Amino acid sequence: MxxxxxxxxxxxxxxxxxxxxxxxxxxxxxxxxVQIHDTPPDFFPExxxxxxxVLDR
Numbered sequence: 001m002x003x004x005x006x007x008x009x010x011x012x013x014x015x016x017x018x019x020x021x022x023x024x025x026x027x028x029x030x031x032x033x034v035q036i037h038d039t040p041p042d043f044f045p046e047x048x049x050x051x052x053x054v055l056d057r
Contacts, residue, residue: 028034 029036
């Protein structure tokens with residue numbers, strides 16, 4: 001029961017934050033003219049490598 005409650009809480013928090021971030025991105029774009037670009041695909045392999053270095057420590 002406690003595990004399920006924790007998982008539900010995590011899912012709820014995740015969904016809330018995704019919605020808040022989406023709203024913030026729309027506001028940045030529409031109200032302030034911020035240009036939003038996709039992350040270049042070649043970024044991810046280096047990100048994973050750097051993350052693993054930190055995690056291995």
